Amino acid sequence: MMTKDLKATAAMEQGVNPRVEALKKSWYKFSRNPLSMLGLIVVLLVIFIAIFGPYIVPYPEDAGLVTKIAESFQGPSGAHLAGTDEYGRDVFSRMLIGTRSSLVIGLLVLAISVPLGVILGLIAGYYKGKLISRLIMWLTELFMAIPPLILAMVVCTMFTNGYLFAAIGIAVAWWPWYTRMTYNMVTSLSNELYIVYTELSGVKVLKILLSEMLPNITSSIVTKMSLDMGSIILTASSMSFVGLGVQPPEPSLGAMVSDGIAYLPEFWWLTVMPAAVVVLIVLGFNLLGDGLNDVLSVEEK
Amino acid sequence: MRKTILAIVKKLLHTIVLLLVLSFVVFSFIRLIPGDPVRISMGPMTPEETIAQKRSELYFDRSLPVQWAHWLKGVVTEGDFGESLFTHRNVAEDIKQYLPKSLELVFYCAIFILIMGVLVGTISAIFKNSWLDNLIRFISYLGVCTPAYAIGVLLLLVFSYTLGIFPIGGMPNIPDNYVRTGMMGLDCLLVGDFALFGQVFKCMVLPVLSLSLGSIAYMARIHRGAMVENINADYIAFAQVAGVSQGKLVMKHLMKPSFIPTLTIYGLQVASLIGNAFIIEVIFRYPGFSQYSLNVIQNKDPYGIVAVTFVFGIIFAVVNILVDIGVAFLDPRIRINTSE
Numbered sequence A: 001m002m003t004k005d006l007k008a009t010a011a012m013e014q015g016v017n018p019r020v021e022a023l024k025k026s027w028y029k030f031s032r033n034p035l036s037m038l039g040l041i042v043v044l045l046v047i048f049i050a051i052f053g054p055y056i057v058p059y060p061e062d063a064g065l066v067t068k069i070a071e072s073f074q075g076p077s078g079a080h081l082a083g084t085d086e087y088g089r090d091v092f093s094r095m096l097i098g099t100r101s102s103l104v105i106g107l108l109v110l111a112i113s114v115p116l117g118v119i120l121g122l123i124a125g126y127y128k129g130k131l132i133s134r135l136i137m138w139l140t141e142l143f144m145a146i147p148p149l150i151l152a153m154v155v156c157t158m159f160t161n162g163y164l165f166a167a168i169g170i171a172v173a174w175w176p177w178y179t180r181m182t183y184n185m186v187t188s189l190s191n192e193l194y195i196v197y198t199e200l201s202g203v204k205v206l207k208i209l210l211s212e213m214l215p216n217i218t219s220s221i222v223t224k225m226s227l228d229m230g231s232i233i234l235t236a237s238s239m240s241f242v243g244l245g246v247q248p249p250e251p252s253l254g255a256m257v258s259d260g261i262a263y264l265p266e267f268w269w270l271t272v273m274p275a276a277v278v279v280l281i282v283l284g285f286n287l288l289g290d291g292l293n294d295v296l297s298v299e300e301k
Numbered sequence B: 001m002r003k004t005i006l007a008i009v010k011k012l013l014h015t016i017v018l019l020l021v022l023s024f025v026v027f028s029f030i031r032l033i034p035g036d037p038v039r040i041s042m043g044p045m046t047p048e049e050t051i052a053q054k055r056s057e058l059y060f061d062r063s064l065p066v067q068w069a070h071w072l073k074g075v076v077t078e079g080d081f082g083e084s085l086f087t088h089r090n091v092a093e094d095i096k097q098y099l100p101k102s103l104e105l106v107f108y109c110a111i112f113i114l115i116m117g118v119l120v121g122t123i124s125a126i127f128k129n130s131w132l133d134n135l136i137r138f139i140s141y142l143g144v145c146t147p148a149y150a151i152g153v154l155l156l157l158v159f160s161y162t163l164g165i166f167p168i169g170g171m172p173n174i175p176d177n178y179v180r181t182g183m184m185g186l187d188c189l190l191v192g193d194f195a196l197f198g199q200v201f202k203c204m205v206l207p208v209l210s211l212s213l214g215s216i217a218y219m220a221r222i223h224r225g226a227m228v229e230n231i232n233a234d235y236i237a238f239a240q241v242a243g244v245s246q247g248k249l250v251m252k253h254l255m256k257p258s259f260i261p262t263l264t265i266y267g268l269q270v271a272s273l274i275g276n277a278f279i280i281e282v283i284f285r286y287p288g289f290s291q292y293s294l295n296v297i298q299n300k301d302p303y304g305i306v307a308v309t310f311v312f313g314i315i316f317a318v319v320n321i322l323v324d325i326g327v328a329f330l331d332p333r334i335r336i337n338t339s340e
Helices: A002-013 A018-032 A034-056 A091-126 A131-143 A148-158 A163-189 A193-200 A205-241 A253-263 A269-300 B002-031 B037-042 B048-057 B064-078 B091-126 B131-145 B148-162 B184-191 B194-231 B234-241 B246-283 B289-298 B302-330
Strands: none
Touching: A018 A034, A018 A269, A034 A091, A034 A269, A091 A131, A091 A163, A091 A205, A091 A253, A091 A269, A131 A163, A131 B002, A148 A163, A148 A205, A148 B002, A148 B246, A148 B289, A148 B302, A163 A205, A193 A205, A205 A253, A205 A269, A205 B148, A205 B246, A253 A269, A253 B148, A269 B131, A269 B148, B002 B064, B002 B302, B037 B048, B091 B131, B091 B184, B091 B194, B091 B246, B091 B289, B091 B302, B131 B194, B148 B194, B148 B246, B184 B194, B194 B246, B234 B246, B246 B289, B246 B302, B289 B302
């Protein structure tokens, strides 16, 4: 500890920020692993498609309900990289737009479930043993008592079947995992001496939670978020496979696969291509998550 | 031992309370559904009086706690889950018809996953860092990232359409007088009709494979990790020095402790199979409970949804308790923790 501090001070004197140095080191480690880099590239590509999708899609009008009978059921070619579907729409264009909506749903789910789950977990962990903590953990258990996919489907259909409610449905099933994880980490942190000292010196609870506890668990949460992104996209695509979530004619990857099954085996690209895209996206997020996990968990040690 | 039993009983009670609350929450959820499910199910031409009568029959005109209490009384005393507005039968009958079929599917998957997951994981761990291990790890990683429906479609394309080995979906008709348990394969065996069992079996191969492969991949990863960790443990080195035979070393000292994380994950995987089965049932037109659940949910059938969530809750709870018992059995150090 002492030497580390000395080093940090020395580094500071030389005009180098130790935080930036640590980050550089992590990046070096991360970039040495080709699989992690592959994951990062895939994820960046997905983000790129999500932002610029509408401008780079070769046939933007094919996202909607258009019929070009003359061009229907064409195999993959230069003009149509992934072939065309029964209405003559370009499958590649539809896959890009479907990728975009997968990512948006994934981000929406995380945007709802992570803050909710983490805040509840912080409260429950800090007040362990008290009524409020028991209540929160009980609620968590309640939402974990049925399969997440079923819960998400029930919530999604109960209101309006669509984009937003698919995300809300998945989020309802997802937040308990963050609460449980935060709870476990906070309860083990509570016994650390520096937390006890901070408490004794009369620092407000909110400040302890936000500036002492939260920074210590952020890296674990970020890693989990990256790994979860893959699972959430899988769940969302499973839901759209049975018609829950993004509604036609808007394309979604799961729905494309399920629509294509009727045209197997002659027109295999209708199912195989979008299914491969789902696998690629999930693979990307998982590789990235594992890479982050390696770097961050070593850093903690 | 007594402590363990006590803990399990405590957990059981805890679960029952949880399930009761869950059903109440679902009831209140259903009340929030926009639109009147009774009216929707009876069509727009139905006279107002008939709808009102139906509503009162189904206790939809009472307050939420009254409706819930009435439902609970029916479930506990007569196994009556209320009438489905979608199949127009008692939900209990629907459950009896569809649930065994899904349970049979999941049962085959569960056995297959356990054997294959442990086998592949063990091979991978024993030949650690060899080309075989790397290949297995690569395929496992891919398997975890692949949705069940993609595996289903791929298997369908290869084995049904291209090679023509297995049927493309659907199940053979089981004569009514065969029905004993409701499980299609088992009923054929009980009656002694092996030809029909063969057909049922053939139809189930692809659904079972599509549903299991992802979980096998995951199980193999976890089991490999657990074995590798234990191989390097001091007590293994000690046992080796003490002259324990290689077979005994692997089977008793290495396998047994490695099963603890594997078993925990196994329980989660089996429980999730039940939830994920519906996609496979849709692809292969398998007449199971998951497909029924999907219909019920999509048709916003109130008593159907309550029953479906309740049944899934029970299955989840049972699997969890079984896993706890299994883990306690394998590792005497672990005390089942019910404090939370």
